[in-house]
Every structure is written in C-alpha cells, then in structure tokens.
Amino acid sequence: MTTKTLAKVEVAAPVFPEAEVKRRLKDELQKIANQSAKLRPEWEPLLDSKRVVGTVLVLEGLFPFKIPPDKVVRKGGYDTVDEAIDDMLVRIKRIWDEKIKPKVRK
Secondary structure (H helix, E strand, C coil): CCCCCCCCCCCCCCCHHHHHHHHHHHHHHHHHHHHHHCCCCCCCCCCCCCCCCCHHHHHCCCEEECHHHHHHHCCCCCCCCHHHHHHHHHHHHHHHHHHCCCCCCC
C-alpha cells in the first residue's frame, strides 16, 4: 500500500481594487459636486450625505458582497470630493478586510 502526501496549496488572497474604487467614486462624486455647487447655500457641505449614499451603487460588481451605504458615508456630508473619497475609501477598505479575511483551518 502506498501513501500519498497531499501538497499544501497557497491561495492568494483577493486584492482590494483601490484604484477602481477611487476612479468610480471620483466620477460620481464630481457629478454631485457640480450639481450642488450652484444650488446650495455656502454653509451647507458641498456633498450632502443623503446624495452621496447613492454613489455606493457604482461600486456594485467590484465586491462579492454588498456594501452598506450607512457604514461608508459620513453623516453630515463632505466639503470636497477628495475629502469624501479619502473617508469613504478607508471605510470601504475596513469592510473589505472584515469580509475577505483568510479563513484559518485548525
């Protein structure tokens, strides 16, 4: 009787698609900023959180899970497109890290 040794295969963890997330967010957030700049009073943020929530939809298909908009968009909104991208990117990455953890077998 022969014994077979099973080889351990390392599977690379999926890589967070940061560049594509930034690109899609920038496109959508810039559209909102262009529309809002004309209509909002100066004391309101350029990017109202209620309108920014919809931008999360442009990220569908990039991830094998749903991104909850209420966990990604800061309440109160953002003053600039770059501020929104920076904040949202950190929050999306945190969700990614929680969902795409390598599962350890014992």
